[in-house]
Amino acid sequence: MKRFILLSLAILCFAGLAVASPSYSPNKYQQNDWFGEFGGNTSMYVNPAGIAENDQLEITGGFFSTISGSAMQEYGSVVLPLDYILSDRFGYNHTFGISFFENGATVDANDSHGDYTENAYMLGYAYRLFHYLAIGVDLAVLQVNQFGYNSQLTVGADVGLSWNPLNNSKLGHLQVGLAVQNLLQPVIGTVDPENPSSGFGFVAPAFGGSVSDGYAIPTNLNLSLFYRGLNKSLEVKGEVAIIDIFHSDDEGGKGNLIEFGVSATYYLTSHLGVRARLTKEGYPVIGATINVKDVNLFRYIGLDLEMSHDDLIEKKNRGFLWNVRVTARLGDTREELIGESRYRRLKIEPENDYRAAMRLYLNRDFIGAAYAFGKVQTKYPTFHLVDQAAFYKGKSFENMRMHLAAQKVYQDAIKKYPQSDQIPKYNFQLMNIDYKEGRYAEAMAKHQYIITTFPKSDVKPDADYIAGQIKFEQGQYNDAIQLLSPILPGNSNYFYARYTMGIAYSRLDKMEEAKGSFNDILSQQPSNQSEKDLQDATRVKLGHIYFAEPEGLPEAAKLYGQVKNPESPFYEEAALALAWSFLKVRNTKDARQFTKWIIANRPNSYLVSEAYLVEGYCDFLENNLRSAETNLQKAISLTQKPSISKEQKDSAKASFENMKENFDSVQVRALDLARQLPTPRVEQKRAALRPDYEKANRDIENFADFNQRIIQSDRFEASRQRVLGDAELTSAVVSSRLASQPGGGGGSSGGSGGSGLDDLDDL
Numbered sequence: 001m002k003r004f005i006l007l008s009l010a011i012l013c014f015a016g017l018a019v020a021s022p023s024y025s026p027n028k029y030q031q032n033d034w035f036g037e038f039g040g041n042t043s044m045y046v047n048p049a050g051i052a053e054n055d056q057l058e059i060t061g062g063f064f065s066t067i068s069g070s071a072m073q074e075y076g077s078v079v080l081p082l083d084y085i086l087s088d089r090f091g092y093n094h095t096f097g098i099s100f101f102e103n104g105a106t107v108d109a110n111d112s113h114g115d116y117t118e119n120a121y122m123l124g125y126a127y128r129l130f131h132y133l134a135i136g137v138d139l140a141v142l143q144v145n146q147f148g149y150n151s152q153l154t155v156g157a158d159v160g161l162s163w164n165p166l167n168n169s170k171l172g173h174l175q176v177g178l179a180v181q182n183l184l185q186p187v188i189g190t191v192d193p194e195n196p197s198s199g200f201g202f203v204a205p206a207f208g209g210s211v212s213d214g215y216a217i218p219t220n221l222n223l224s225l226f227y228r229g230l231n232k233s234l235e236v237k238g239e240v241a242i243i244d245i246f247h248s249d250d251e252g253g254k255g256n257l258i259e260f261g262v263s264a265t266y267y268l269t270s271h272l273g274v275r276a277r278l279t280k281e282g283y284p285v286i287g288a289t290i291n292v293k294d295v296n297l298f299r300y301i302g303l304d305l306e307m308s309h310d311d312l313i314e315k316k317n318r319g320f321l322w323n324v325r326v327t328a329r330l331g332d333t334r335e336e337l338i339g340e341s342r343y344r345r346l347k348i349e350p351e352n353d354y355r356a357a358m359r360l361y362l363n364r365d366f367i368g369a370a371y372a373f374g375k376v377q378t379k380y381p382t383f384h385l386v387d388q389a390a391f392y393k394g395k396s397f398e399n400m401r402m403h404l405a406a407q408k409v410y411q412d413a414i415k416k417y418p419q420s421d422q423i424p425k426y427n428f429q430l431m432n433i434d435y436k437e438g439r440y441a442e443a444m445a446k447h448q449y450i451i452t453t454f455p456k457s458d459v460k461p462d463a464d465y466i467a468g469q470i471k472f473e474q475g476q477y478n479d480a481i482q483l484l485s486p487i488l489p490g491n492s493n494y495f496y497a498r499y500t501m502g503i504a505y506s507r508l509d510k511m512e513e514a515k516g517s518f519n520d521i522l523s524q525q526p527s528n529q530s531e532k533d534l535q536d537a538t539r540v541k542l543g544h545i546y547f548a549e550p551e552g553l554p555e556a557a558k559l560y561g562q563v564k565n566p567e568s569p570f571y572e573e574a575a576l577a578l579a580w581s582f583l584k585v586r587n588t589k590d591a592r593q594f595t596k597w598i599i600a601n602r603p604n605s606y607l608v609s610e611a612y613l614v615e616g617y618c619d620f621l622e623n624n625l626r627s628a629e630t631n632l633q634k635a636i637s638l639t640q641k642p643s644i645s646k647e648q649k650d651s652a653k654a655s656f657e658n659m660k661e662n663f664d665s666v667q668v669r670a671l672d673l674a675r676q677l678p679t680p681r682v683e684q685k686r687a688a689l690r691p692d693y694e695k696a697n698r699d700i701e702n703f704a705d706f707n708q709r710i711i712q713s714d715r716f717e718a719s720r721q722r723v724l725g726d727a728e729l730t731s732a733v734v735s736s737r738l739a740s741q742p743g744g745g746g747g748s749s750g751g752s753g754g755s756g757l758d759d760l761d762d763l
Contacts, residue, residue: 047177053164054095081094096125099120134161158183185208186216187203219244219245272288301328354388361392378675387417402670480500544577576614579611588618609634
């Protein structure tokens, strides 16, 4: 490869010498050899497509002059990849460039009309069609002042292609360019020297060289090559230019002239290189380049210095020539911007959206969370947490009791993410939905699948808990205990599993085992309010076990007394139990403070009738028979009929079933909207759906509250006959005592505090 490159350089140099002989080319436009080299990213003059190779903001300034200063040229250029303006919206496909050339020469210092100047202002654009092929176009505005006699503006345009067939660390970088220079030709108009133009006039451009008054700048065809290799230590540039391809015989001379230029730069180090080249004008140039990188603001600063003599091949009487050029690159590279954008799009943005969705979920805005997690799934299908987004999307629907939508989410996730570690959770949530919907057979089938397929997963204890609850509700207490007992402290279901076990043991008449399960709960530190409430329920249940034992009253009263918070849902039951405990030892004063609290603060409680019963017993023990009769009659009237009738239950269930059909439609629409990105139209649909969802959700909440009242009513139903029987028996005894008193009853006229208890065996 090295020999091939050296041989190629030799051939190029000889060919350049062969074609570099001076020749007449009328109207020839300066080729800008000193600045316009293919492979230099800021040069649009040779080929506007070349700027597509630029990968960061680049600013270049240069100065060329003869030693006498009689001829000179200034140059400036800025190339800007569009990524700096519009992020990665257009990827790395678009690049803009601006270049400025100023050419000047002094012919006669005594001429008052001034010097010759020819300035070009160029605006270029390159678009990368593929990663290896780019197309470019530029618009040039030419400002001409011919010694003050002819001042005018004209425009032209170039087009070009840049092909990069080779770009790797082993073979190097090869870039081939083809450009039509001055495809739209600037036109220099002619004026009468006796009547020079004043100010700047505009001359329309031409195409094909046909100009009636003046002359057109020639259209040239440039074929260029740039190669960088040998571990980036060698750069070779070559260009063949066919001048005046639309030549008109009226202009004189010959068209389609061939010019050739070649240059080579060898880097002695990564920061220092030496250069030799042969220009299209036909003279050799030597030079050096030096650069530094990552200096404060600048990522790269390069300085090029080149020198030649104009009389080496042909006498041009300009003498020594020199050129200096400074190039600075700053800011992030295009690849860095694209990488950052992709990282933001693939990592930062989805994580931000995921966290935003999680905040909605934790704030219990479940409908908003479902939509937000759906956005993560739809917009970022390759995001590493997309499977968790699906899980919480399903949980959001589940928390809204949208079991149909949640079920569909979990089923779709199982198909879409078969390798996810969330698969056991998806299956458990499907089992949990079956349990909530009362489909016990389907739930138990899923439980069997979970313990068989995922025996070591985190969800197995949760699945065992649900299965244990199902067995408990089916009255299979031993099976329930077997499923629940392996659930250990630390598991979120531990308190609830032990509570169910305690109830199951008590129904199996295994009171010691029941005590053990309840004490397991009380020995743990609760982590949330729900567990605190469950500990209160445990104290009440455990107190009932001790209350039934001959010597257990003190321990029972102690447990009841530990339920201290009136806001606890089990406080009134504990208060009533304490009232019975004090009544059992004939302490009516302390018993009354609890029954009076229940009557005053929980007038709609199912325990109020029993509180009146205890009040009646207290009155009886205090021999306050009139008051006892009043309280016992209140207990009887409150207990005689169920709190919720069968007709009420049937009516509520029928209303719920009718609502449920509409709610299924709401779920389907909500699920469909959760799969769509939040466009304005989608947001409108979501807003329109929200009232339907909120109404359905209120109906569900109301039905759930009604079901809780049914549960409490049914639970009270087991005690209703006992309370009614005790109240009626005691009321009969009280009525008998009142009838036997002188005058048919005399109210609370004193007497022994406990004389009437002999007839109340149940007390």
